[in-house]
Structures are given as structure tokens and as C-alpha cells.
Amino acid sequence: MSSKPDIGIGIVGYGSMGRAHAYGYTLAPHIRELPVTPRLRLISGRTEDAVARAAGAYGVERWTTDWREVVSSPDVQIVDVCTPPGGHREAVEAAASAGKAVLCEKPASVDYASAEAMAQVVADAGVPNAIGFNYRRLPAVALMKQLVEEGRVGDVLLWRGTWLSDEFLDPDIPFDWRFERATGGSTIADLGAHLIDLALWLVGDVEEVSAQSETFTRERSGREVDIDDASAALLRFANGARGTFEVGKVAARRPCDYFVELNGTAGTLRFEYPRLNELWYGDAREDATVYGMHRIRAEHPTHPYAGEWWPVGQGVGYGMTFVAQAADLLERWPDGPWDPDLRHGARVQSVCEAIERAAAEQRWVRVAEVADYASA
């Protein structure tokens, strides 16, 4: 087995994200030659039985019900924060202050102020840090970025992102933290942070937004629901492009369907998550005989990330994104930089918050009203 130096990972939170991140570290050495060997040292969670079982299942050496142990454990070099959004800040700041590198699940936090404050603490600590926008690492999405950078669509004119699920459709789903603004954040941020991340990455800064939000089921288990079931926004980008944004958790028989499309002066790109091994590309400069779009099978060895996986045609799934994320971070150990980082996470949050405010106040809101960085 490997003679590379070990690096200790500690995971805060053993739920679906904790599981996915553990999966990522486990497989990262399978797909890429790394400078270090990741060791899953410790995982934390509130419920003793469950966290113990999770540690056994995911191959984590130890478990604890006190997340502070993860942060203070001397054999942990990277703290990976996978709690609900309301808990991110405290854990991230504690970890960075203890000199640990930090990976934080998205969205960064439940509001821009706390996300930005947390990013500042981490920056001051000078530790490698990252925000978990895992979808960027799908071959098809990474290829989308590559084609944009290569000028294959020219200048982007229009961007659209839509995310539909049926997670909240049934009014009889009982109340839990997902329905509480202070813990779960908004649907705008939960689903939308991924879309906004892709918008900023592929198009550029958002300057101004108009939006609407609705909560169709306002009470669950006798408690008030204070997060949105569905929201939508219009976006004006700094470079003049225009965008539309929609997230909704009340779309029947849509499990987790998101779609991102760019229309540029020279071409169109479209990604459909339900068929995540494909990328649609319409090249406006191509011969009219083949007028239409390419269905790129985004799993060719020449495509980003794809060559690390299976022979072409076999396809990857969602889990792959966590492996690629882990590999990208470990590959740059110990110097980094990691990308995207928590400051970028805060920027995404600022747009989410501008959307939330625009919906609440029924007016166009400049992102600069929410976030200082944007007022320059």
C-alpha cells in the first residue's frame, strides 16, 4: 500500500452530506495519484447510535457526539463541515482558528453577513479553505466551463438556471429543520446556491435582481414554515448579460432536476442534470447542414475529470463529484489554493440574499445593497 504521508480528515455531521464526503475521500486515491493518503479519523453527530453506525459504514476510525473534538483532534488536518447551514459558521471558524484546513458544504451560511464574517476569519487564519460546489466537477459541467473559456459560445448574452424538485410538495411532510429559516436557510440558497455559483463562474458577477418567493404550505406539524417553497428571479449581470433563475420544491414528479443554459453570440450550451453525462452544444458558426445541437457524451477521456473514471460510454453519477472534489483539494495539499473558496461562497450568498430581499420588498435590489464587495 501507499507510502505517502497520511493526512487526517475529520467530518462534522454524518448525514447525507457527511456520507458523501466520506465517500469522496475514500475513493480519491482510486482515481488520481495524490501527494497524500487521506485517513478518515473522526466523525461527529448528535445521535450516538447513528454516528457510531456511520463511522463503521464509512470506514471512519473514531466517532464522537461533540463536534469540538473533531476541531481539536491533533490527527485531523482537514475539517469538513457537513451540518445544516445554520451550524456552518461556528464549526468553520473554530476549525480555522485551530489551524485546520476547512471544507464547508454549501450554502456557506444562512445569510451573507455570517458567510462573509466566516470567510474573513478563515482568511485571517490563512488556512486552505473551500466551499462545496461539487457540481462544478461533473465532467459535463467542467466541459461547459472549458468551452466558454475557449470562446466557443462567444460573449454570453443570456443565462438561465432552473431547479425543480418535489421535496416539499406533500403538505403532510412534518416540520423539521429544512422548514426553519435559521437552520436550513432558504430554498433560494439550498438549491439556488449551486445555480448562482455556476452563473458567477460561467458568466460573471450579478449586479441587480428582481424576484418573487412563495410558501404554499405555511404550516407543518402546527409550526409556521418560514422558508420558501419556490422562488424565481431576474438577473442583470455586470457584463450586460441577462439571466433568469428559478428554484422550486413543489414540482410533482421532478426528483431533483436542474438545468443550466447559456446563449452567447456564437453558440449555446445546455446542461441537464437528469442526464448528467451529456452536454448540449450548439455552434452558431457551424455549417447549416448540421443545424442543431451536439449531444456531447461528456465522458470522453479528453474531457475534464472523465479520463479518471470508466471507459467512455459507461457514465458517472452524482457520487463522482465528491471524489473529484476530494481529489482536487488533496492534490493541492498543503499549499492550496483551494477553489472555490469560502469568500466565493460568501459572494454566492450575497446574490441569494439579494434575491430574498428583492422578493420580500418587491423591488429590484442591487447586490451592492447587500454586500460591500459589489459596490466598487
Add this chain to the structure above:
Amino acid sequence: MSSKPDIGIGIVGYGSMGRAHAYGYTLAPHIRELPVTPRLRLISGRTEDAVARAAGAYGVERWTTDWREVVSSPDVQIVDVCTPPGGHREAVEAAASAGKAVLCEKPASVDYASAEAMAQVVADAGVPNAIGFNYRRLPAVALMKQLVEEGRVGDVLLWRGTWLSDEFLDPDIPFDWRFERATGGSTIADLGAHLIDLALWLVGDVEEVSAQSETFTRERSGREVDIDDASAALLRFANGARGTFEVGKVAARRPCDYFVELNGTAGTLRFEYPRLNELWYGDAREDATVYGMHRIRAEHPTHPYAGEWWPVGQGVGYGMTFVAQAADLLERWPDGPWDPDLRHGARVQSVCEAIERAAAEQRWVRVAEVADYASA
């Protein structure tokens, strides 16, 4: 041949819409037993050669360069107005005043005031009248309406409509009437009127909108372009549903792609125009074993309009909508009522105008600000 009474049709405008409407009357008796036999008596257009050629091609008995002849011709009972939007009002009012039934292409006019005034003149004249929202008559779209009415999606929560083409993408396309607000209307109305028609028909009245518009190529052939290349809007419906709307003529390698989706408390319906013989239906009450959506082949003999056409599986195209429209109108000759009528056309225009205003003024606009009917 038929011994049914003849009914004379006169068409104002011989362009692509004039052609499509002539096609519709020609075929209507092929697909349905009608109380009358349509006769294409007269077609008008400004360019003598072209209108003469069109008359020959479409099987119209006579042609003229003066549209007033169509209106005044005694052997014409139905005047079908197919000019650019800026010319609709004058022709429609003249026809109605002459006691002719009127079919007017969409959008009704270039602004709400003129559309409403025209609808009033026509109502006062008491003649059968219709607005050309032909897509309603696609089997898949008519089936969508049927399924909504049958309660198959429950109460509509979300609606979205998007229409993308590349018609205006190339900045070297020279100036013509399509780029002039006064004649061609807006892209919001050109493409969007169809989407708004479907929104009103399938969901209900729109109460308030926010919007943005952009003209990326602001000058063509040395002349200022005063219509939008792309626009988007957020919609609040009177019944509490929320909607998103987008139209754009700068989407590379998108020929004429529109999409309409509804998410209700009990199901989802989605229509994709590029595959117009299909309707997607997700039934939230169905057994989870078949979780997903039905791809309905909307050409079964039991589906609306479909039984009039070919054996199942063969599929219809765009042209079919004009045949069905002609048949629906002729079938109700002479008493009507025709549906949708010009008043409905004006309502659609009021929403388009609210969108235009909301974009111009960067604020939410109530449809009631534009249109009296909505202030009730």
C-alpha cells in the same frame, strides 16, 4: 363534390401567415364535416407580382393590392387579417364595421389600448371574431388543457413558459419591420403572446409582473432598433400561482423552441414544441414504482383533434394548427361564438404591455395599471 353552402374568405396579407391561413381553409373540409364550404375569394398585398403568385399557389380566386377591397367584397364573409401587427387594427375595424366576421393574427395589436379599442369596435359590430392563437389546437396542447380541467394536476402552483429562437442573433441582419416597435410590436408580444395566452387559459389571470428587457444589437442598417432581443418576467397570478416567462431571439441554434410547464398540487404537465406530438405528464398520485413522467404520444384517436388526422404514431406538424383553427371557426358558422376572441387577444396584450412597462420602469407593475378590466 360538396353541396353545402359556400362561405367566402378574404385574406389581408399574403406573407407566411397569409399562406398558413390559406392552407388552413383549404384543408379544413378534409379533416372535418363542416356546415359550409370555404372558398378563398380574395387575397391582398402590396406587391403586385408576389400577391398574384400567392393567389395562384394558395388557390385563391382573385387578388388585389388594396386591402380595402377584401373588406368590401360582397362575396367575402370572413376577413382574415394577416398583416404585421401594426396594421391589424385598421383592417379589423374596417371589416367588422362592414359586417364581416374577423380572424386576426396574434398579437392583437402593438399596444393594449389599440387592441382593446379594436375589440370594442368588433363587439359593437356583433360579428364573430377570433384571435389566432393557433397553438392551442395542437393535440398535445389541447390535451394539456383537458388534463388541467379534469383535475389531473390539482391546483396549479407554478407555471413557466420559455421561447427561444436565433432569429435576431446575427447583428448583420438588415433592418426591416420586425425591428420597428410601431409596426412589429415587441418580442414580448410576438413570441410572448402565445405563452401568455396559454398562461391565462391554463392557469388564470395574471395580476402583477416584474420584468427585464434587452436589445443587444441596437442598430441595424444604420437605423435604431426599438424592439427587444430578449425579455423575461416574473408573474403573480390572481389565484396565487407563480410564473416565469422568457422570450429571446438571440439563442444560437434554437430555431423556434418553446416550452410550457405547469406544476400543480397533484401533478406536472410539460409541453416541448420541438417534439410537438408529445406531452409529458407526471401524476403525483401514481404508484412510486413508476415514479417519473408519462411521455404521452398525443396523437391517439381519443386525444383532442388527433382523431381527425393520421393513424396514431404518424404525427402532425405546425400546419395542422391552422387547419384545426379554420375548422373550429367554420364549424360554428354563422352563430359562433368563436374562441378565443379579440377581447381575449386584448387581455393577452395587457399582460404583454405590463411586462414591457415593468421592464422599462424597473418595478413591479399591476396589470390593472395597464388595463381597466383587471382593476375589478
Add this chain to the structure above:
Amino acid sequence: MSSKPDIGIGIVGYGSMGRAHAYGYTLAPHIRELPVTPRLRLISGRTEDAVARAAGAYGVERWTTDWREVVSSPDVQIVDVCTPPGGHREAVEAAASAGKAVLCEKPASVDYASAEAMAQVVADAGVPNAIGFNYRRLPAVALMKQLVEEGRVGDVLLWRGTWLSDEFLDPDIPFDWRFERATGGSTIADLGAHLIDLALWLVGDVEEVSAQSETFTRERSGREVDIDDASAALLRFANGARGTFEVGKVAARRPCDYFVELNGTAGTLRFEYPRLNELWYGDAREDATVYGMHRIRAEHPTHPYAGEWWPVGQGVGYGMTFVAQAADLLERWPDGPWDPDLRHGARVQSVCEAIERAAAEQRWVRVAEVADYASA
């Protein structure tokens, strides 16, 4: 209206094919400038009421219950034979002998011998003649041919054609002519003639076949069914390419789904009839970055036939094929040649018959065993 010379059309058979052909002649002048004006003079059928109604609906001037009248009528120049296959030969030979041009629906006949004999009579008569392989005239299929001819797929290695419907699935469908070999021919020929036509046209002659056939419901209404519910074959082409062929009328929830694919040394082409405005093209010489296939929107004005129809993106349907067929024939009036002709129809029939024999005798059968032409 047109001042071009009239040409009289007579249609033998008023069923779904008679209807479709009448539709074709009616619209041909709408889409193309033709040297003649088609006039639907006479239509025949056994049931008086029905044929009278059909004449009225399709705009045919006169009707008769005696098909011989169509053939002998002096104002008829083109006889269009739309009866069940078992009736083709007699009508076609009578028409050609009377000096009329002939269009015969596919399959040419119910066996190769009669198809070939009929082709010979027609050739001897020296009249323009055609067989109704209408699907060749879909823009997507015609484009497929064009791309093959342009060398865009290199040399064809593999061909596959599959046609699935559920027309015969229900064992309770009562007996009618479709279940009787002598009148309806085989399913191999009914559905398969189109596939074999495309194989011969796109790849070249078939030399040898192996096959199987099955009739799952062997009795209907107390009568023996002597045609196949489903058949499949392996094909060896003269040029060394290999093919697979399948037809079946017992495929649940498949209305009329056919698929044709070619794999050549330089590319792949695939046509899927359920989405008939699209053509899939994989170009093996293209940059791996776009590895995959083009979804060509086969309705661009530069595509064959497409420019005659609607603006790009609107799409055509099945009916269009009959209009294009009529226009192609009328355009070459009076000299022809018409393409594909009845001799080609007989060739297609020889392959169908070889398939039928190979299935019956459970052995590879050379087409030359069935047809002299192939023994050269």
C-alpha cells in the same frame, strides 16, 4: 388563380391512403411552383355512401363504385392506386394499358412475381410510374441520403431498421383483410417495404437473408390468420455491409415507431420516426471535444424539402410526405422519369419475399433465388 394546364387525377380507393394522396395533390401547388394544376377528378370505392362522403371531404369532383371508370375516364391522366395490396396489380395494369401514368401505394403487390409482372406491363406501356415510398421525402430522411452521398459517413458497414407498432397486439381485434395474406400481404412487406426501400436506397442491393416470423394470434373471429405478427431478418448486402431488420405489430404502446441507422467508416446516421424533424449524425472525423452526435433539426431552409414548408423550428408531420410526393411527380409531368418507380417496388418486394421464404424454410436465402435480376 393559376393559368397552368390542368392535369386530371383519379384515385382508386378512398381509405386512409386515398385520403392522404388526395391531401397531397391538394397542397402540392401551395408549396411548389408546378408546371400543371392538379385536379382531383374521380375517386372510387366499394361503399357508395362512404366514397361519396370522401369525394366531398377531399374535394374530388366525382365518385364511382367501379374502379374501372377511374382508369377509363378521359379527363384522368394520372391513376393513383390506393387499394389493399392484393388489388394493386389489376388496377395498375389496367391504368397503364389505358395509357395513364400510375402511382401505386406500397408494397407493390403481395408477391414478387406479380410485382415484377406489373412493373413489366407498365414499362411496356411506357407511362410515367411510381411506387409510394413516401418517407423518402421527409426532410430528415432526404438529408440522410444527402449526407451518405456526400461521403459524410464513409462506406456503410452496418445498417439496421426496426418498425414497431401495437396494431395487432389485442387478440380480440376481429378478422379483416389485414390478416389475410392474399389481400393484405405480409407484415414483412406492409411495414418492411419502407425499411427495405431505405436499405436499398441508402446502402445498396441485398444479396442474402436469414429470417424468422411468428404469428402469435393464429385465429381471429374464428378464421385462420395467415400473416405474420412479427418478423426479423439478417441481411448481407452486395457491397459487404451487414444489416438487421425487424418488424412487429405486437409491441405494446408503440404506435408506429420506426428507426433506421447506418454505421459507416466515417460516421453514424440515425433517424427516429417518432421525432421526424430530427436527424442524428455522428461524425467520426470531428474533434473529440464534441464527441457524440449532432441532433440536426432537419427543417433548415437548406435541407431538402424543408424550405418549402414553414419557418425553421415549426416542424412538419406525416402528411407532408404525400405533398412532397405529389409535387415531385407533378413537377416532372409529362416526361418523368418518376422515382422510385414500380421496378424498384418489385425489387423491394423481392427482398421481402426472400425474407418470407428464409423464415418459412429456416435457412439463408439468396435474393437471386426469388428474383432473376439479382442473379447477375
Add this chain to the structure above:
Amino acid sequence: MSSKPDIGIGIVGYGSMGRAHAYGYTLAPHIRELPVTPRLRLISGRTEDAVARAAGAYGVERWTTDWREVVSSPDVQIVDVCTPPGGHREAVEAAASAGKAVLCEKPASVDYASAEAMAQVVADAGVPNAIGFNYRRLPAVALMKQLVEEGRVGDVLLWRGTWLSDEFLDPDIPFDWRFERATGGSTIADLGAHLIDLALWLVGDVEEVSAQSETFTRERSGREVDIDDASAALLRFANGARGTFEVGKVAARRPCDYFVELNGTAGTLRFEYPRLNELWYGDAREDATVYGMHRIRAEHPTHPYAGEWWPVGQGVGYGMTFVAQAADLLERWPDGPWDPDLRHGARVQSVCEAIERAAAEQRWVRVAEVADYASA
């Protein structure tokens, strides 16, 4: 970490299959509570550097260049054979004779006789044994089986399986073991074994076949190629169903596309590997209003295997099949039985061999001519 007993795994072959199987054992405990903890003890391969690197990457404790060490190693309880097909028999027999449980990659061997002999040796040894038909464990494919078993398609009438890739299209690919019959087996068995496995599993025994095979590029690197580039077959099943089968490695821009479809008396099922998280189901008993097929999102928690993975809508990839396979085997440790076993592997091989013989001899071949078991 886990206190369950360890079970030692040894892998013979470190290539793409060795890698995939190692991946499977690594993740199996992440997705399922197992009675044992798998330990990757030893991996073998001919090239020292490469196998050492593989051991490091896949987390295998030791490596060797002598596969016999894997078989004889006392801390190995399961030997997993991942060499090219020509090497399976020797390793499998040695392992079983040493009392080890065996998992053998497909196809079982390079001919039926050796596959059957090997299955007999293993049966005599009484060890748990399995053949690697991993695709059965895709949620969509397992769901297909479930729906067949539940009677949702009635009695199967037609089956079709097609597998297309471009792996051998380029004539300049140099000779390697894949082009040598004795080592790599045939394309019929390489790709086709999976298809035949699904045919036997979903429909039942195959009784008789006709086939054709072609090698388009007959020489590579100056050596004769003695395996097929493409083959196709007609199948007659023992229960009266009919089938078609095609495999081809010369299909341009088809990376690894396979398709399996069943048409039964009550429904149709279709699986398309390029979109492996979906299953198409047409239910002939359903209301005609929804005529068409369900696109089942085969990742609902109620679907087989799916609940072990990610939240619905996220999707799995190819790698998942190896995890599910490992989990299924480990779950039944130590008593088994494992399914499918090597005897089933031999049965699949008998059909592949009948196809090969039918192609070579250009005649229908009964599987009983190849395999005793089938002559009963």
C-alpha cells in the same frame, strides 16, 4: 470502526476490471450493513510497476506478479478473477480447488466447453461462486426484472438487445489481445454475454439461433484478426418468444450504447444504457388518455438498489454496479448461494457459441448442438 469479522479478497488482474472490482469491495460497506468487513489483501498482475501502483491506488495491502500467490494466500477467502477471458479457467479452477470462493468476470471463458468444465470443477469444490454480470444490479435493470416478475408486461413475445461501440472502428488501432480469439474471446461474447444474460434472465432459455458475423478490418499490425467486429442473431426462445441480437464495435460515435427491450402481451419495457437511471415502461392496460410510455426515474427509494444510494434524482453511474455486486456477494457470506453463478455463465456462453457457430456455418443452430443441458 467495524467490529465485524474480516474477509480477505484477492484480485487476479489489475486492469480496468480489477480496478472496478476493488472499487466495489471498498464501497460495499458504505451502502449496506454487511455481515463481514472486506479487506483487499492481494492483487496480481504481470507488470511489476503497474501492479504496485494499482495496489497503492486501490488500497490493496499487497501485490504480486504471480497470480498463484493470490489463490494460495491463507488470508484470502474470495478470489476475484479479472484477467482477459482466455485466462479465466485456470485461475478459477485453481482457486476453487484451493477452497476459495470465486467471482469471475464475464464472459465465463472463450468457449462453452471450458466454461462448463470450469463450472463443474467449481461445483465439485462446493465453493460459493459467481459470474460478473454486473449490469443486472443497475436499479433500472433490476426494476425491469421486477416488473416482468410482477406480470406488468404479461407474457414476453419479443425481445431485442443491441450493443454498439466504436472501439474497433479505426483500422489503425494496433493488434492486442482483444483481437485474438484465444485470449479475448469473440465480440459476441464480450459485449453479447451481457445481452444474452439479460435475455435468459428476463425471458428464458434460447433454443435456436441464426446469425451473421463480420470482421471488417482483418489485419492489424501485420497480424490476422480472428474475432468479429460485428455480429447479429435471430433468437427463438423455448417459450415461443422471438428475439433479435446485435453487437458491433464499428459504430462511429457510439461509445458503449446498449439497449434492451421486451414487448409482452400487456406491456413494453425498454432500457437504454446511455441514460441508465431511466426505465421506459408502456402499460397496455392503462387509460388511452396517457397512451405512451412512462419514463421511470429508476432511482426512487422503493426501486431495487436505489435506496442505498443518493437522494432521488441524483443518479448513479457504472461504478455502482460493482459495489452492488460486491455487497450482494458479501451479504451472503459464507453460505451463499451467489447469483448468477458460473453454471449460468456457462449457459450464457453456450448461446454465444451457438451464435458463433450459426454465423460460421450459415445455418440455424440449436443450442443443444453446443450444450448438453439444452437437449433435455
